[in-house]
Amino acid sequence: MSKKKNKLEAIDLNAYYGDFLALKNINVSMEENLVTAFIGPSGCGKSTFLRTLNRMNDYVDGFRVQGQILLDEQDIYRKEVQVDELRKQVGMVFQKPNPFPKTIYENVIYGLKIQGISDKTLLQETAEKTLRQTTLWDEVKDKLHKSALALSGGQQQRLCIARALAISPSVVLMDEPTSALDPISTAKIEELIYELKKNYTIIIVTHNMQQAARVSDHTAFFYMGELVEFAKTKTLFTSPKETRTQNYITGRFG
Amino acid sequence: MSKKKNKLEAIDLNAYYGDFLALKNINVSMEENLVTAFIGPSGCGKSTFLRTLNRMNDYVDGFRVQGQILLDEQDIYRKEVQVDELRKQVGMVFQKPNPFPKTIYENVIYGLKIQGISDKTLLQETAEKTLRQTTLWDEVKDKLHKSALALSGGQQQRLCIARALAISPSVVLMDEPTSALDPISTAKIEELIYELKKNYTIIIVTHNMQQAARVSDHTAFFYMGELVEFAKTKTLFTSPKETRTQNYITGRFG
Amino acid sequence: MKLTEKIIEGLLWLSAAITILVTVGIIWVLLSESVAFFSEVSVIEFFTDTEWTPLFDVKRFGILPLLAGTFLTTAIAIAVALPIGLTIAIYLNEYADASFRAVIKPLLEILATIPTVVYGFFALTVVTPFLQQLIPGLAGFNALSAGMVMGIMIIPMISSLSEDAISAVPKSLREAAYGMGATRLQTAFGVMVPAASSGILVSIILAISRAVGETMIVAIAAGQQPRLTLNPLVPVETMTTYIVQVSLGDVPHGSLEYRTIFAVGITLFIFTFALNNISFWIKKKYQEKYD
Amino acid sequence: MTNADRNRLKDKAFQFFGIFCTFIGLAVLAVFLIDILIDGIGRIDWEFLNNLPSRRAHRSGIYTAWIGTLWILLLTTIIAFPLGIGAGVYLEEYGKKSRMATILEINIANLAGVPSIIYGLLGLEIFVRLMALGGSLLAGALTLSLLILPIVIVTTREAIKAVPRSIRDGSFALGASKWQTVWYQVLPASFGGILTGVILALSRAVGEAAPLIVIGALAYVPFAPASPMDEFTVLPIQIFNWISRPQAAFTTNAAAAIIVLLVITFILNGIAVYLRHKWQKRIKW
Amino acid sequence: GPQYSEDADFSLTGSISIDGSSTVYPITEAVAEEYRYHAPNVRTTIGVSGTGGGFKKFSRGEIDISNASRSIKESEAEDARANNISYLQLSVAYDGLTVVVHPRNTWVKDMTAAELKKIWEPEAQGKITRWNQIRPEWPDQELHLYGAGVESGTYDYFTEAIVGKSHSSRGDYTASEDDNVLVQGVSTDPYALGFFGYAYYEENKAKLKAVPINDEDDSNGAGAIMPSLATVKDGTYAPLSRPLFIYVNSTAAQKQHVVDFLQFYFEEVPELTQEVGYIPMPLEKYKQELDKLKAFVAETAKKP
Ligand SMILES: Nc1ncnc2c1ncn2[C@@H]1O[C@H](COP(=O)(O)OP(=O)(O)OP(=O)(O)O)[C@@H](O)[C@H]1O
Numbered sequence A, B: 001m002s003k004k005k006n007k008l009e010a011i012d013l014n015a016y017y018g019d020f021l022a023l024k025n026i027n028v029s030m031e032e033n034l035v036t037a038f039i040g041p042s043g044c045g046k047s048t049f050l051r052t053l054n055r056m057n058d059y060v061d062g063f064r065v066q067g068q069i070l071l072d073e074q075d076i077y078r079k080e081v082q083v084d085e086l087r088k089q090v091g092m093v094f095q096k097p098n099p100f101p102k103t104i105y106e107n108v109i110y111g112l113k114i115q116g117i118s119d120k121t122l123l124q125e126t127a128e129k130t131l132r133q134t135t136l137w138d139e140v141k142d143k144l145h146k147s148a149l150a151l152s153g154g155q156q157q158r159l160c161i162a163r164a165l166a167i168s169p170s171v172v173l174m175d176e177p178t179s180a181l182d183p184i185s186t187a188k189i190e191e192l193i194y195e196l197k198k199n200y201t202i203i204i205v206t207h208n209m210q211q212a213a214r215v216s217d218h219t220a221f222f223y224m225g226e227l228v229e230f231a232k233t234k235t236l237f238t239s240p241k242e243t244r245t246q247n248y249i250t251g252r253f254g
Numbered sequence C: 001m002k003l004t005e006k007i008i009e010g011l012l013w014l015s016a017a018i019t020i021l022v023t024v025g026i027i028w029v030l031l032s033e034s035v036a037f038f039s040e041v042s043v044i045e046f047f048t049d050t051e052w053t054p055l056f057d058v059k060r061f062g063i064l065p066l067l068a069g070t071f072l073t074t075a076i077a078i079a080v081a082l083p084i085g086l087t088i089a090i091y092l093n094e095y096a097d098a099s100f101r102a103v104i105k106p107l108l109e110i111l112a113t114i115p116t117v118v119y120g121f122f123a124l125t126v127v128t129p130f131l132q133q134l135i136p137g138l139a140g141f142n143a144l145s146a147g148m149v150m151g152i153m154i155i156p157m158i159s160s161l162s163e164d165a166i167s168a169v170p171k172s173l174r175e176a177a178y179g180m181g182a183t184r185l186q187t188a189f190g191v192m193v194p195a196a197s198s199g200i201l202v203s204i205i206l207a208i209s210r211a212v213g214e215t216m217i218v219a220i221a222a223g224q225q226p227r228l229t230l231n232p233l234v235p236v237e238t239m240t241t242y243i244v245q246v247s248l249g250d251v252p253h254g255s256l257e258y259r260t261i262f263a264v265g266i267t268l269f270i271f272t273f274a275l276n277n278i279s280f281w282i283k284k285k286y287q288e289k290y291d
Numbered sequence D: 001m002t003n004a005d006r007n008r009l010k011d012k013a014f015q016f017f018g019i020f021c022t023f024i025g026l027a028v029l030a031v032f033l034i035d036i037l038i039d040g041i042g043r044i045d046w047e048f049l050n051n052l053p054s055r056r057a058h059r060s061g062i063y064t065a066w067i068g069t070l071w072i073l074l075l076t077t078i079i080a081f082p083l084g085i086g087a088g089v090y091l092e093e094y095g096k097k098s099r100m101a102t103i104l105e106i107n108i109a110n111l112a113g114v115p116s117i118i119y120g121l122l123g124l125e126i127f128v129r130l131m132a133l134g135g136s137l138l139a140g141a142l143t144l145s146l147l148i149l150p151i152v153i154v155t156t157r158e159a160i161k162a163v164p165r166s167i168r169d170g171s172f173a174l175g176a177s178k179w180q181t182v183w184y185q186v187l188p189a190s191f192g193g194i195l196t197g198v199i200l201a202l203s204r205a206v207g208e209a210a211p212l213i214v215i216g217a218l219a220y221v222p223f224a225p226a227s228p229m230d231e232f233t234v235l236p237i238q239i240f241n242w243i244s245r246p247q248a249a250f251t252t253n254a255a256a257a258i259i260v261l262l263v264i265t266f267i268l269n270g271i272a273v274y275l276r277h278k279w280q281k282r283i284k285w
Numbered sequence E: 001g002p003q004y005s006e007d008a009d010f011s012l013t014g015s016i017s018i019d020g021s022s023t024v025y026p027i028t029e030a031v032a033e034e035y036r037y038h039a040p041n042v043r044t045t046i047g048v049s050g051t052g053g054g055f056k057k058f059s060r061g062e063i064d065i066s067n068a069s070r071s072i073k074e075s076e077a078e079d080a081r082a083n084n085i086s087y088l089q090l091s092v093a094y095d096g097l098t099v100v101v102h103p104r105n106t107w108v109k110d111m112t113a114a115e116l117k118k119i120w121e122p123e124a125q126g127k128i129t130r131w132n133q134i135r136p137e138w139p140d141q142e143l144h145l146y147g148a149g150v151e152s153g154t155y156d157y158f159t160e161a162i163v164g165k166s167h168s169s170r171g172d173y174t175a176s177e178d179d180n181v182l183v184q185g186v187s188t189d190p191y192a193l194g195f196f197g198y199a200y201y202e203e204n205k206a207k208l209k210a211v212p213i214n215d216e217d218d219s220n221g222a223g224a225i226m227p228s229l230a231t232v233k234d235g236t237y238a239p240l241s242r243p244l245f246i247y248v249n250s251t252a253a254q255k256q257h258v259v260d261f262l263q264f265y266f267e268e269v270p271e272l273t274q275e276v277g278y279i280p281m282p283l284e285k286y287k288q289e290l291d292k293l294k295a296f297v298a299e300t301a302k303k304p
């Protein structure tokens, strides 16, 4: 499909919540420095799959996976993998902006602080760099030590992205990052995604098909726990192979 | 727009929750024996408007309206109107089926019972009649005295409609009556709506534009508390006058 | 890193496990002393004899008089608290607007925060003299005024737990009733209260349990005479008062008299334990229903 | 009169009855408070707060009692606070759905319903006799700590529960461990709620008399305790003692001491309400 | 802070634990309170366990001084010996055990010792429950009894004097070691009958009515006799007059602050006795008691 390197790869992946099979035999690879979008109706397993990619579901009772997830060709579900190390490589941004109820500055450097980094200059430089990357710097530089909760929803979400970037991940997972935002903030984040893909591999879940079409290089369509179709975004939206995909993108259900 | 009689009419209607203006200067009339659909993105005020039509928001703290709502040319917000009388004329069906935790029979006759009617035969006749009207009779006639909670979601919703019809209203308000139901139950309810409009004036809120297109005669599009466009359903979906309507029905937002 | 995590988790586990230790401690203390007690006094005598004079020469170990005293004060308290508390719950939920509720609920909660010695003081110095003017022959220590004051104390318990139960009923049910033209009263008693009945029941059971275990009010105002009677006008003794009475008298450790307070204690414990478990179980059941 | 009219009338009637019931509790409360104020306020002065107990009512003060109460508050906080929070954190964040957690939960619910006097019996056997602490402050504080532990645990859990899942997710996603997430995010975010609960629990402890009577807190302690091993008395016990005296002057003393006790209780509750309010305002998820 | 008298002795330190009789309590409490001004650093605690309760602790060596409204029993003395405890009994005052009713009780003018026995003996339990069972002309009303608890010396003394056997009575009455509770009970209950130490009556005269007692023995005063300073002193108030005591532990008697306290006790007690409502002994009697104390202290000091 393309010649880039596979950053992440799922092989024969099944995922269960207790007895419920939420993901059925998923095989897919996500390439480096591209944006991959997951679409599909509510409850189809998009978020579940996304969260297996950095093992965020580890703490969910009764959740377990079969099969493999390879990150740079290494299975992330091996025994010896430390989840905290994994998550430093695979950052995540959530549907609702979830800044910590602390200052903006503390939010950005949180990931570094818990790694035990206390070098002031380093922390400040990183904070500035990532806030610039997320185009927030000019908006917040005067209130770095004010509560992050006072920011607007869109700013909060960019702060959450900045926070994720501060620990220098190579992959960023985004679960409907704009669904709680207004159109203007949404546009800003979409731009940002476009910028970020130069340096990061990005995987985004979205409900909004137009958004998938706009920002992603590849799109995966999930339906009831199955990966129905995976293709270049253009191909998938213009000439889907499967009727279910077809029905979905024309608004027949969902 | 048509020659039927105006059953319900809103004149310069504003509605507030405390200081928040939820409905802005709404003017619209709903004609007798037709189905009028309200569509619009989440939070635009559809439900609020629907609930002003039988004063369901009376007990909501801080809620107040300005302007008039005429039912058969009489303002329902006049001092001397008794809300219980009003609600006997304007029945309501809700988003989630909400049968009382009682038997099916008790559910249907509840409205009559609280009016003090205790004539057994009359109650039984009404129950049977309305259950037949809602095509439930054959499904439930053997378990009339079993709990209504044991019914399926679609049956429960039809029971709720039956319950509303039992007190012989002339208008039935429905707030997303199928959004919690599966496609088959949805189809049944849509059919039912089609049947009912012979005898009742029906006003329905829906998120599903296809549904509005299928069941309604007129459609009103709300956006951020305003009534943006009101027209024959066909006209509105095929040649909307307003760009906001256009954007919405083509899925640009919402 | 991993090790500190484990140690911390262990410490946290330990603090949680201490609560088990407390329960075990309570049961062990009550059991060990009462086993010694029941080796000298038969259980049958304990539950059937109609007189309680363990401290006297003619020793009788029938707990019935103490049970009667406890039952009497509890019944009076519930008779006061239940109608008032439930009405308040319905009124606040169905009629009052949010701002009124926001003011009244914390005010009512004050009733529950007042130390019980204070209630005892009222019962003895205000309520009893007042009642004596209405009821000639009312003894200075009596079950009536102690029970009534205890009832006042547990009003907020019934009202707020019942209110919670009524609020937990899905709003859609209320709307359904309103939508059919029901009045608020019809909605409240025809739909909300029946739907919340298990929660209301829980509130009543917990209130009973509270009243059964209440000590200072009855110790101060209800008297100290074990008496097998349901007459609310004379001094009675509850299980809790008996324990206080003996504690004040400082009966020496290890004697049969000393063990009586544990025999009474375990009886009290079993009663409240049963009530609490019933309520816990009902609550679990109805919570599942709504989730 | 039609049926509908009758229904509306009943509706109105119940509304008035509801108002009546709501206010009767408050009216009784008001009568109580006013009565107490009339009885006792005149008795409160510097001397009263500063005098040792005496056989003469007018010379008798609550010095030892309120010092004892402060000691009890302090010791109970030191004991119950860390234990309660630890247990609450464990149950909410660690032991979520394990069998052990279910047992603990039922157990705590049960403990919360055990009458306070039973805790007195526990304290009497374990702390007073077995650990030979006698009727000391420490024995009293340990007893009361166990008594309020369930309240602290339950309120801690509620406060922790109120911290949205998304905050934890945010922290985990940045590579934080469980304890780091708890320590840096969950506890700070729920601290207001926890503190509120602890203070409410303390206000309960301040008013308890029964368990302390059972463990043998003395009536006549004419000196202020100076160490946790000293014998003591507290306000509720001093009040109980004065109430049981028939002379009117001691009743007045009791009323005055009640005012002091109520002031302490109300201050604690007030702080709790204030904190809760402030915290709710500060953090809007 | 607490005040001190001018000649306060701050050098004396230590603690004194006292327990026992509630009847004697007011006297010892008064002394202890005055002593506080005199020796502020001596910590005195006084419990009210009743005479019996006090002796139990005393004979285990748990307390320094025991208040008692009766003499130590042989069994209690044996316990003390078993624990190697020697002690000294000192008389401190006289008491007239007073039988009381509610002030609105119009029918009781006097009672005989025999009538009291009929009410209080064990056989009365559950049977003698109405006033007219005592004298037929008294009203047909429930009889509510209030009396000393079993740990109290008053109980022992009363049962001994009235029932004829110490520690033996009916059990279905409001029994409390704390006489204040009894005062409150009787003073608020029109159908009450109770008994307790004279001081508690004296202090609450307005709310109580004392009952003259006829021992039907004219040799010590004819007819029913009211308890009072005079009738107790001259012995005509019989059979319910009695002496009150304190008991001192020998180990405690070697401690300077305890001795100082006891000396203070006997200097002040004649006056304080009267103040709290009991009947003081003749002054020379107090002198004798003080001498006994001194001798006891000297003697115990010699022992190893
Ligand atoms: N913690 C959980 N426990 C049990 N089942 C779960 C859990 N989380 C999700 N599921 C179930 O797994 C399925 C997939 O859920 P998932 O959240 O992945 O869907 P989704 O495609 O992200 O939907 P949405 O678009 O609504 O976010 C759903 O049926 C859901 O009910």
Ligand SMILES: Nc1ncnc2c1ncn2[C@@H]1O[C@H](COP(=O)(O)OP(=O)(O)OP(=O)(O)O)[C@@H](O)[C@H]1O
Pocket: B017, B020, B022, B040, B041, B042, B043, B044, B045, B046, B047, B048, B049, B060, B207
């Ligand atoms: N009880 C209430 N108090 C305050 N604001 C309210 C209340 N109910 C609704 N609103 C606000 O009024 C606006 C309109 O709400 P409404 O429920 O009418 O929207 P809607 O179009 O029905 O949305 P949806 O499709 O999500 O049901 C929203 O902004 C909502 O937040």
Ligand SMILES: [Mg+2]
Pocket: A046, A047, A048, A175
């Ligand atoms: Mg999702």
Ligand SMILES: [Mg+2]
Pocket: B046, B047, B048, B175
């Ligand atoms: Mg709506």
Ligand SMILES: O=P([O-])([O-])[O-]
Pocket: E020, E021, E022, E023, E024, E049, E050, E051, E052, E068, E069, E148, E151, E152, E153, E154, E155, E177
């Ligand atoms: O004086 P007593 O308390 O022992 O009766």
